[in-house]
Amino acid sequence: MNNNQKIRVFLDEETVPFAEFSPPVKFVLDTTKIPDGKHKLKIVALSTSGKEGTKTVPFVVRNGPSIDVVGLQAGDIVTDQVTVTLNSYGSERNDFFLIRGSETPKGIPSWVWATLISFVGFALFYFIMYWDSDHYQSFF
Template sequence: MNDNRKIRVFLDEDPVPFAEFSPPVKFVLDTTKIPDGKHQLRIVAQSTSGKEGIKTVSFEVRNGPSISVLGLHDGEVVTDQVPVTINSYGSERNDFFLIRGSETPKGIPAWVWATVISFVGFALFYFIMYWNPDQYKSFF
C-alpha cells in the first residue's frame, strides 16, 4: 500500500512549511525562536487520495518578561496627572529569587474592607445585645 499521507506545518503567512511529517506525529514547538506576539499555526494534512484539510490555531508567544501596568488601562480616557506603576518580571535567573519588587503592589479590594467592617459590626452588636454579667458564673 502506498502511504503518501503527510502533514505540513506553517507558521503565520510563510509559504514554506517549517516542518513536514507523516501521521501520527508528536513534536515540540520551540517558541524561543519565535518573536513575542500573536502568531498563527496552519496545519495542512493530505490524505492518501490527495485531498487536503486545513486547521488553523492562533496563539500568543510571550518569552520576554511579563509586564504589569497599574493605573492606566487600554483605551482609557484620562485627565490631569495619573500615577502609573509599571513592574516587569521574567524567569531568566532560576538560581536567585529577589523578594523585593517581585510582586506588583495592589490596594486591598473594597469587598474585603466591607467584609471586615460587617464582621466587626456584627461582633459589636452581639456583644452589646447579649452581654450580661449575671449569665457568666465562675466555677471557683
C-alpha cells in the same frame, strides 16, 4: 505499502512550510525563535487518496517578561499628573518539567468546597446539639 500521507506545518501567513511530516508525529515547537505576540499555526494534511484538510490554531507567544501596568488602561482619558505603577517579572528557568499520564491540572471545583463546608458544618451542628455526657459511659 505506499504511504503518501503528509502533514505540512505553516506559521502565520508563510507560503513555505517550516516542517513536513508523515503521520503520526510528535514535534516540539520552539517558541524562543518566534517573536512575542499573536501567531497562527496552520496544519495542512494530505490523505493517501489526495484529499487535503486544514486546521488553523491561533496562539500567543509570551517568552519575554510579563509586564503589569497599574494606573493607566487602554483608552483612558487623562489630565494633569497620573501615577503609573509598572512591574515586570519573568521566569528564566532552564529545567524542563513534564507531567506524564495526567490531564491538564485544574483547581478544585467549587461544588467540592461547598460539599466539604456543608459536611463540616453539619458535623459541628450535630456535635453542639447532641453532645451530652449522659449518653457516654466510662468503661472504668
